[in-house]
Amino acid sequence: MPSTAVPTTSPTTSVVPPPRPVDAAAVARTRELDSAHVFHSWSAQKLISPMVVTGAEGSWVYDAEGRPLLDFSSQLVFTNIGHGHPKVVAAIGEQAAKLATVAPQHAVDVRGEAARLITSHLPGSRLNKVFFTTGGAEANENAVRAARQHTGRRKVLARYRSYHGNTQTAIHLTGDPRRWANDSGAEGIVHFFGPYLYRSVFHSSTEAEECRRALEHLEQVITLEGPSTIAALVLESVPGTAGIMVPPPGYLAGVREITRRHGIVLILDEVMAGFGRTGTWFGYDVHGDGERIDPDIVTIAKGVNSGYVPLGGVVLSDEVAATFDERAFPGGLTYSGHPLACAASVATLRAMEDEGVVEHARHLGEDIIGPALRDIAARHAVVGEVRGTGVFWAVELVKSRETREPVVPAGATGAANAPMAAFTKACLSRGLLPFVNGNRTHVVPPCTVSDDEARWGLEQLDAALGEVFSA
Known part of the structure; x- marks a missing residue:
């Protein structure tokens, strides 16, 4: 049942607030x-x-x-805690008065606390480092970059009926028509079909059948593309803009088994599905098997601070992060881990916990x-x-x-x-x-x-x- 801190109304009371005067x-x-x-x-x-x-x-x-x-609409499905939450608004103001901005190479208390809170809600114990971005597209862009550096491979798999952002690599990952005008075919992306029983390309009649056939299809694509050429597989845990297709039980675990067997980095895009949207902290835990799925990288944005200040991130497993212990990660952003955005994230996540x-x-x-x-x-x-x-x-x-x-x-x-x-x-x-x-x-x-x-x-x-x- 919901916490009493979550807003409720009496059935006898109109839920519609009065109009506001405008100029x-x-x-x-x-x-x-x-x-x-x-x-x-x-x-x-x-x-x-x-x-x-x-x-x-x-x-x-x-x-x-x-x-x-x-x-x-939650705007573009990001105002997970609603508009104008007083705790988040206050946190942004307090942070602005204390330290409004700072270069990303410095250590800042609120950035570290935001990273700690984010990782504390991810199932499993391997996801402990956050590279902050200003949104989901940059998160997916840098996740792929990290995977390519980690594996020394180039190709990346992504599903049709997906959206991953509008930067160069992210738009090529995208599997909906918005990709077409931007697709040069030069980013090493190979698309495959995911499970979608209502419009099944596998002629399935049950969820279990759709799951099995989708996994067989993925295995075949990997075999034909050459496992040793594939750096990563990028997958929305629950595809959002493309149609909110909750994967059948066993599908994500099956993808995890296939990618692990072939040494392919599994990147789960939680930009839209994450932070409570699915009724779980993260979409890949919707069937309660998040720890078993255990991705190598998770990308986040939107609900991480309800969009109050632009923020995204790449959450790296210990193994992928270790790749960059003694060699530099080839990327950076001026506003990575911006204090105001991180303050909004800390306040948002604490409010979500408390309420x-x-x-x-x-x-x-x-x-x-x-x-x-x-x-x-x-x-x-x-x-x-x-x-x-x-x-x-x-x-x-x-x-x-x-x-x-x-x-x-x-x-x-x-x-x-x-x-x-x-x-x-x-x-x-x-x-x-x-x-x-x-x-x-x-x-x-x-x-x-x-x-x-x-x-x-x-x-x-x-x-x-x-x-x-x-x-």
Whole structure:
């Protein structure tokens, strides 16, 4: 059960906070400056109209009219402890007054404590050193660099339907269409298929069958590529943006056995799945076998401090770290282990410990979100599948349950994306900020969202589906 420190509301009390006053002139100026000077990611600049956010608190953000929107996106799935947590805000201010910034070559108390807290929650005893970055892409970039140096090999395996970041190596690792425009084929990346029973490429009918066939496929790819040429295998413990496909029991352990047998470094990307999102501290422990999986490197970001100040990291096993005991690691970042980011991390992780946030996330998945989504799926023919764990869920929308054809094609824009655009609009009109990607909506609120807030948000999602996709 969740800790009493996690916010709750009475069923008889409206969960929606009142609107906030806004300065219309300031909002207009924000729009003007954004349009004139801000270049947005993954976007055709003239075809977007970004929503102005005027504030945020807890599980809510406020739009240009001061209207509250329940954040079912956690922004980009990183505000795990919600917006404006007072302990984290205070920690950032206190650190700024004490030591606002410092070069990474110096030792700083808050950096060491952040690293200690991070490693203390990782299953097993081998992961003890953290190389800090400013985000997940840099973490994956440097993880691969460390693995190549450690093994003396070049090739890296990564799965289709994945996202690992937008730096040179990380975007090549990525297995979704965002890679295409950036893929020069020069980074030594080989992609393979992971388990995804709903759209199985292995023609499986059960999770156990999908797991076995996916592992057989991986073994074959390694054999054909040449085990002695492969430095690392990079895998999201639970693929996030690509669809929140929780791996079947035994899959990650099977990958660990294969990589260990061939001397391949196993890098688990926990950037999105880590720090409570799956109802466990880390996604690779979702089936309770994290110590058995025992990765060589774990990459982190997002929930490590709920995104309050940019922070990521590469957590190295003792064996990989020892490679650099007497030779220099060939990499570094100006803001590695920035004091303000580390202070935010320390405060975030302590708050998560004290307030039972991970336990609450598990409860939400088992008792609130999972049951409600399964009920929604039973009543809406457009829902092909719901899947997930903790506060990490995907709702897959299809034209037909028989054919499983997505309601919009991959990469759809303009008229082709009209159904999902209408769904997004219907959610917003009801006070819900969704996370929509392709033909899916992801249910990924903060891990601290209250039971009643989650129920209310799911009711709005239900109503939006009915409005847009009713027969």
